[in-house]
Amino acid sequence: MDCLQNSWEESMEGFQLSKESDDVGNSYWYKEVWTNENPRIALENAEVEVTEENVGKLQQECLHIFDDKSERNEMLANRARSIFDT
Secondary structure (H helix, E strand, O other), rough: OHHHHHHHHHHHHHOOOOOOOOOOOOOOEEHHHHHHOHHHHHHHHOOOOOOHHHHHHHHHHHHOOOOOOOHHHHHHHHHHHHHHHO
16 A cells, blocks of 8 residues: 555656646646556556556556546535535
8 A cells, every 4th residue: 555655656746736828828827747667557556567668558447537527527616615615
């Protein structure tokens, strides 16, 4: 479990506040940066052999797993409720 926690903390280095914007002018206030190291860590934690083929397959299969932001939006709303006591 310590390995998983250490890996998680290392992967958190990619999380950052951002002042960038997308191609339609929406400003980002938060940005996640995933590197090639993240799937390698995931494979190690899953006890799967870390090869370029396995890294590529995992990346391809996970390409859109974060597209549905409804859970994250609900987390933001819950936090807003708790901060502003609504």
